[in-house]
Amino acid sequence: MLANRVRQPAAQFTRHLRPTLATGRSLNAPWRRLASGKAKQTPSNWITTSLGVAVAGTAGFLGYSYLTSNWKDTWIDSQLPKNEVVDINDLRADFIQEKRSLKSPGVYTWGSNEYKVVDPGSKDTDVKIPRRFKYFNGQVLRDFKVDEKSGAAITENGDLVQWGKGFSETEFKPSETLTGKNLISLALSESRLIALSSDGNIYSVPISKSEQTSGPKARESSWVPFWGGKSALSYRILKPALKLGEKVTTICGGQEHVVMLTSSGRVFTAASSTEKYPSLGQLGVPGLTWSTRPSGPADQCHEVTTLKGSKVTQIASGDYHSLALTKDGRLFAWGDNSFGQLGVEFEPSAAFKDTPFTLPAEKYYRKAFYSPTITSVAAGGATTFFTVDSKRILGSEEDATKVRDLGTVTAETWSCGRGIWGTLGAGKWIHIQDSPTKVKDLSGLGEYDEKMKQLAPIRLRHMSVGTNHVAAVLDNKTTISAKNTNSLDKSKDFGYEVFWWGGNEHFQLGTGKRSNQSRPTHIKAPSESKKPEPEARLQIMPRHKGPVGKRTMSMEQRVECGRHVSAIYSAV
Known part of the structure; x- marks a missing residue:
């Protein structure tokens, strides 16, 4: 040289x-x-x-x-190129996403468009690669949920926007529905939408616009005395029995039920379908069925009493099963187990479990050498994922001076449930996986931490599980400099690595091809120019500052997988 x-x-x-x-x-x-x-x-x-x-x-x-x-x-x-400030108009592959995120935040969607959810203005029945959703151009959102038949989002102001033919066969373009409630998060069921407000109120709203218009309307109070009136659309308020100062902070849902987590670490469940009552144990109340339910509304809230005494920090739900992770790393599961999604052996005579039980993480490790702790949980469809921090400990007959990896923590990802479409991510095509299997491509990853001067494990930052496909975002370092900057245009920052796998019959993986993927894979960054652009790997932008209209706001990108549909959106 x-x-x-x-x-x-x-x-x-x-x-x-x-x-x-x-x-x-x-x-x-x-x-x-x-x-x-x-x-x-x-x-x-x-x-x-x-x-x-x-x-x-x-x-x-x-x-x-x-x-x-x-x-x-x-x-x-x-x-050699100098270390200069990044030009946001530069379309080099390394900075394509930074440029777009800085100049115009928004939403990208792809997958099944039969019900006009991915692109309401397009005649395409399937969208093969990420496409910008024009309605949300220049917007940052609080939450975004998509299903095959309908979509919903919460705007920066806390108002609900709905679209798709599941919402209206004739007026399927985005429209504001529930407003003025300061909403923060969403959960979609088979026929209803559950929305959580910043003050802890939970609204159960029909997805159908006609039902919103024709259904019974609640009476609303006003800050002006004697000025109350009926709501503009039909909805119900779910009311768990909370203690003084306690409120609901997190919600998630399946096809017929919703799970609620409170600020005290308690868990409640309720029915969330207009036509069907949960019958596969997903409410977590032993013996609860339509015929044995207590008097009162069908969608009344039930505390999962089996979890009393355990402070729950995370909840997750699939179509017909539920999970709760406690502060001390214990994972509870209940509901449908037809495909082994609860992580225990499938029993034809008892296809579901209505009493929460703990999933033994120790079972998958050599007890004498490793101490595992479950750190996160995610679910969707008939599949469950959980991550484990496995710490190397000294065996009873080992010499500490000869064990090089003593105290080393390895982050690993496990999956169970239905994997016929490759949804498990473990390279398998299997109907029932009732014993958790390791997702090797997302396990044992590490990177050098310059501050700590040592190798650090790379954990999952976020995972979104659809009906039969999944997206996982790694919590990798996003800057090679010693200092973190708030603005992407003043650094050489890159994004979080994101992987996709599972079913792809409607191109929901964004690869541009219809073939399913049984192992995590990268996809290309979306193109917005008619001219050829450098090929770039899709990454998720970390929190940064960028222009929104005439303001500068802090925002980040998030991923969302629904039923045969995927999305990336700019979140406030």
């Missing part, structure tokens, strides 16, 4: 001389005036030799100067 750099200046110098050597005009003209007539016709050999010596000497001088002086640094600096 060094030799090539030494030869290059000499080669360039020789190329500059070639025209004059070939024609003989500029170099030979003075000699013609001083030489005899014979010399005028044919240059002598000593002239040619002198020129060769001069060229060789010059090349040697340049090479020596390059190696011994500052010319080397000057030459290198002129060839």
Whole structure:
């Protein structure tokens, strides 16, 4: 490499001389005036030799100067790119997503468009790769949920927006519905939408616009005395029995039920379908069925009393099963187990479990050498995922001086349930996986931490599980500099790595092809130009500051997988 750099200046110098050597005009003209007539016709050999010596000497001088002086640094600096501020108009592959996120936040959707959920203005029945959702251009959202038949989002102001033919067969374009409630998060069921407000109120709203209009409307109070009236649309309020100062902070839901987590770490469940009552144990109340339910509304809230005494920090739900993770790392599961999604052996005579039980993470590790702790849980469809921090401990007969990885923490991802579409992410195509299997591509990952001066595990930052496909965002470092900056246009930051896998019959993986994927894979960043662009791997932008209208706001990108539909949106 060094030799090539030494030869290059000499080669360039020789190329500059070639025209004059070939024609003989500029170099030979003075000699013609001083030489005899014979010399005028044919240059002598000593002239040619002198020129060769001069060229060789010059090349040697340049090479020596390059190696011994500052010319080397000057030459290198002129060839390598400088560490300059990133131009947000630059469409280089490394910064395509930063540029778009900075200039215009918004939403990308892809997958099944039969019910006009992915692109209401398009005639395409399937959208093969991520496409910008024009209605949300320049907007940051609080939450975004998509299903095959309908979609819903909460705007920056806390208002609900709905669309799709599941919402209205004729007016399926985005429309504001429930407003003025300061909503913060959503959960979609088979026929109803559950929305949580910032003050902890839970609204159960029909997905259908006609039902919102024709259904019974609640009476609403007003800050002006005696000024209350009926609500603009039909909805119900779910009312768990909360303690003083306690409120619901998190919700998630399946096809027929919703799970609620309170600020005290308690868990409540309720029915969330207009037509069907949960019958597969997903409410977590032993013996609860339609015929045995207590008097009162069908959608009344029930506390999952089996979890009393355990502070729950995370909840998750699939179509017909539920999970809760406690502060001390215990994972409880209940509901349908037809595909092994509860992580225990499938029993044909008892296809579901209505009493929560703990999933033994220790069972999958050598107890004498590893101490596992479950750190997160996610679910969707008939599949469950959970992550484990496995710490290497000293065995009873081991010598600490001979164990190199003592105290090392390894982050691993496990899955169970229905994997016929490759949804497990473990490289398998299997109907029932009732014993958790490791997702090897998302396990044992690490990167060097410059602050700690050691290798640190890469955990999952977020996972979204659809009916039969999944997206996982890694919590990798997003900057190579020592300091974190808030604005992407002033750094060399990159995004979080994101992987997709599972069913792809409606192109919901965003690969542009219909083939399913049984292992996590990258996809390409969406293109918005008609001109060819550099190919870039899709990444999720970390929290940063960018313009929203005339304001500058803090935002980040999030992923969402629904029923045969996927999305990426800018979140406040």
